[in-house]
Amino acid sequence: MATINQQILLASRPEGEPSADNFKLVEKPVPELAEGDVLVRNQWLSLDPYMLGRMNEGKSYAQPQPLDEVMIGGTAGEVVASRNAHFQVGDKVVGMGGWQQYQLVSGAQRGVLQKVDTARIPLSAYLGAVGMPGVTAWYGLVKIIAPREGETVVVSAASGAVGGAVGQLAKARGARVVGIAGGPDKCAYVKDELGFDECIDYKPLKDLKSLSTALKAACPKGIDGHFENVGGLILDAVMLRANAFSRIAFCGMISGYNGEPIPMQNPSLILVNRMKLEGFIVSEHMEIWPEALKELGTMVATGKLKYRESVADGLAAAPEAFLGLLKGRNFGKQLVKLY
Amino acid sequence: MATINQQILLASRPEGEPSADNFKLVEKPVPELAEGDVLVRNQWLSLDPYMLGRMNEGKSYAQPQPLDEVMIGGTAGEVVASRNAHFQVGDKVVGMGGWQQYQLVSGAQRGVLQKVDTARIPLSAYLGAVGMPGVTAWYGLVKIIAPREGETVVVSAASGAVGGAVGQLAKARGARVVGIAGGPDKCAYVKDELGFDECIDYKPLKDLKSLSTALKAACPKGIDGHFENVGGLILDAVMLRANAFSRIAFCGMISGYNGEPIPMQNPSLILVNRMKLEGFIVSEHMEIWPEALKELGTMVATGKLKYRESVADGLAAAPEAFLGLLKGRNFGKQLVKLY
Numbered sequence: 001m002a003t004i005n006q007q008i009l010l011a012s013r014p015e016g017e018p019s020a021d022n023f024k025l026v027e028k029p030v031p032e033l034a035e036g037d038v039l040v041r042n043q044w045l046s047l048d049p050y051m052l053g054r055m056n057e058g059k060s061y062a063q064p065q066p067l068d069e070v071m072i073g074g075t076a077g078e079v080v081a082s083r084n085a086h087f088q089v090g091d092k093v094v095g096m097g098g099w100q101q102y103q104l105v106s107g108a109q110r111g112v113l114q115k116v117d118t119a120r121i122p123l124s125a126y127l128g129a130v131g132m133p134g135v136t137a138w139y140g141l142v143k144i145i146a147p148r149e150g151e152t153v154v155v156s157a158a159s160g161a162v163g164g165a166v167g168q169l170a171k172a173r174g175a176r177v178v179g180i181a182g183g184p185d186k187c188a189y190v191k192d193e194l195g196f197d198e199c200i201d202y203k204p205l206k207d208l209k210s211l212s213t214a215l216k217a218a219c220p221k222g223i224d225g226h227f228e229n230v231g232g233l234i235l236d237a238v239m240l241r242a243n244a245f246s247r248i249a250f251c252g253m254i255s256g257y258n259g260e261p262i263p264m265q266n267p268s269l270i271l272v273n274r275m276k277l278e279g280f281i282v283s284e285h286m287e288i289w290p291e292a293l294k295e296l297g298t299m300v301a302t303g304k305l306k307y308r309e310s311v312a313d314g315l316a317a318a319p320e321a322f323l324g325l326l327k328g329r330n331f332g333k334q335l336v337k338l339y
Numbered sequence: 340m341a342t343i344n345q346q347i348l349l350a351s352r353p354e355g356e357p358s359a360d361n362f363k364l365v366e367k368p369v370p371e372l373a374e375g376d377v378l379v380r381n382q383w384l385s386l387d388p389y390m391l392g393r394m395n396e397g398k399s400y401a402q403p404q405p406l407d408e409v410m411i412g413g414t415a416g417e418v419v420a421s422r423n424a425h426f427q428v429g430d431k432v433v434g435m436g437g438w439q440q441y442q443l444v445s446g447a448q449r450g451v452l453q454k455v456d457t458a459r460i461p462l463s464a465y466l467g468a469v470g471m472p473g474v475t476a477w478y479g480l481v482k483i484i485a486p487r488e489g490e491t492v493v494v495s496a497a498s499g500a501v502g503g504a505v506g507q508l509a510k511a512r513g514a515r516v517v518g519i520a521g522g523p524d525k526c527a528y529v530k531d532e533l534g535f536d537e538c539i540d541y542k543p544l545k546d547l548k549s550l551s552t553a554l555k556a557a558c559p560k561g562i563d564g565h566f567e568n569v570g571g572l573i574l575d576a577v578m579l580r581a582n583a584f585s586r587i588a589f590c591g592m593i594s595g596y597n598g599e600p601i602p603m604q605n606p607s608l609i610l611v612n613r614m615k616l617e618g619f620i621v622s623e624h625m626e627i628w629p630e631a632l633k634e635l636g637t638m639v640a641t642g643k644l645k646y647r648e649s650v651a652d653g654l655a656a657a658p659e660a661f662l663g664l665l666k667g668r669n670f671g672k673q674l675v676k677l678y
Contacts, residue, residue: 231606231607235606250606250609250610251610252610253606253609253610261604261605261606261608262606263602263603263605263606264602264606265600265602266600267570267574267589267600267601267606268570268592268594268600268601269600270592270616270617270618271590271592271618271619273618274617274618274619275616275617275618276615276617276618277609277614277615277616277617278609278613278614278615278616279609279610279611279612279613279614279615280610280613281613284613
């Protein structure tokens with residue numbers, strides 16, 4: 001009897017906010033392996049904000065996710081059958097397996113599976129601190145912010161997979177690091193577990209002035225670098241405290257109600273403070289991945305890069321977990337455990 | 340009888356818009372030269388927007404202009420008396436002589452006068468195309484925008500001293516160059532005399548949509564680089580047409596009514612288009628001046644860098660000429676001819 005593969009497809013595009021109705025769970029038998037094929041059983045699925053952009057048509061820089069096809073997504077799993085000399089049953093691999101339990105890779109698709117070593121690094125970390133979120137943090141911090149020792153770096157969404165890595169990489173470079181996160185629990189984690197110097201709970205700070213005042217207290221020497229995962233009020237408040245020659249890496253930007261853009265209140269500060277603002281997508285900078293993964297992997301293996309995971313149980317839980325991620329309900333890297 | 344030196348002092352700081360009342364013309368005898376002194380008779384005074392920032396207190400990155408002292412300003416003139424072995428009567432020099440007819444430089448003030456060669460370059464050009472405006476254009480274009488052949492570069496205030504040089508430097512690098520200027524005369528000059536590919540008259544284009552539509556027509560392949568001398572609506576419209584990996588150099592930003600900041604409407608485009616935005620002040624990058632001046636000087640001497648001057652006659656005309664500059668009434672580099 002054939003193995004059954006549960007999959008989640010994009011059933012419809014969101015009108016306004018996405019909902020669970022946009023997804024559809026289906027079951028399909030896993031095909032027989034042809035010569036060269038590798039079958040992976042995915043243990044972990046990564047849920048990431050970029051997926052929302054793919055659900056819509058033409059609003060993002062990337063190709064939209066086709067309807068009625070398996071949702072795109074990063075996965076980590078184990079080879080369970082192989083007719084390919086490069087892969088053996090039991091090999092641990094990461095890839096873009098999508099929202100499904102099994103991934104069949106043909107011999108012609110070269111480079112879609114990377115073998116990883118789980119001796120000192122947990123498999124799931126290859127979807128987080130030693131995967132795309134970690135490399136995203138590394139690129140924005142090292143290549144755009146490039147902090148010097150003693151400079152002050154601010155990170156929004158500091159308890160998340162990206163933000164947490166940004167701060168720890170910045171600390172390793174001798175910077176003073178200030179996180180911004182939502183709620184006392186996340187702030188305590190950012191300070192006490194991740195080792196940031198300060199963490200600002202933005203939730204009670206409802207206007208520009210109160211947020212800017214809190215930043216002033218946490219950053220007595222001003223702000224030299226900022227890793228922006230959020231935008232809006234946080235961006236405006238950071239710019240008010242930015243030093244001359246400060247740098248902002250743009251990694252994530254929320255939209256306002258109904259998806260309209262949120263203005264930047266005072267762009268003339270870019271000139272007054274001779275700032276550099278730069279947006280990036282880490283998948284466009286593959287040349288830096290080996291260097292970044294080497295540092296991130298070593299830090300995880302030696303306990304110097306800490307992270308937290310929010311784990312949803314089973315593929316069927318993926319849509320609700322994804323919607324929760326968009327609302328900031330996760331605490332650390334959002335994963336789905338598939339088996 | 341002592342030579343009389345006319346000077347213009349800052350009499351008061353502007354409340355709201357500056358006016359002629361903020362300035363005061365005085366006369367002072369030129370002192371006798373001590374050993375080491377050089378006396379320069381200034382032939383040309385440069386008027387520049389940065390002076391407005393200096394007139395106010397604490398609103399700019401630079402030190403404010405002190406009250407009751409000679410207004411700051413770049414000058415070009417001729418040595419008329421010298422007790423310094425490094426300077427001879429007849430030498431042509433440029434410096435920051437201020438709004439006055441004569442400048443006495445002591446031997447202890449080294450480096451404040453630069454001797455220039457007027458064999459193939461007119462003296463006044465050292466205040467424009469081969470001076471600070473030219474180097475400003477060069478830095479923003481070469482170091483921030485860094486256009487590749489075939490890319491499209493947009494320049495606001497294109498008929499000005501900086502904007503005109505930006506476009507011609509970009510053309511020399513094989514870019515398609517589109518100017519933005521106010522009125523048909525300035526646009527005709529930008530296209531026909533300076534050799535830009537297109538020039539958009541922003542005056543009839545009162546909203547974002549019409550300006551963005553005009554930019555789309557003038558930039559069929561989108562915008563790869565933008566040199567921002569203005570900000571506001573123009574910046575927003577350019578960002579709507581910006582290509583992936585485009586660069587914006589921030590050189591000048593207007594304020595709104597009453598000096599409040601004008602928001603940037605859609606900063607999330609920085610991320611969507613992976614843009615780089617960078618503000619700069621050319622006086623902070625002295626290391627590039629020799630390279631920039633070499634290219635600019637060669638281009639002026641060989642007729643490849645064209646420019647226009649608006650000349651006010653006599654020191655007493657400087658305040659009105661400066662106020663006109665702030666309102667865009669000049670056409671090309673604003674100078675005052677002092678003798």
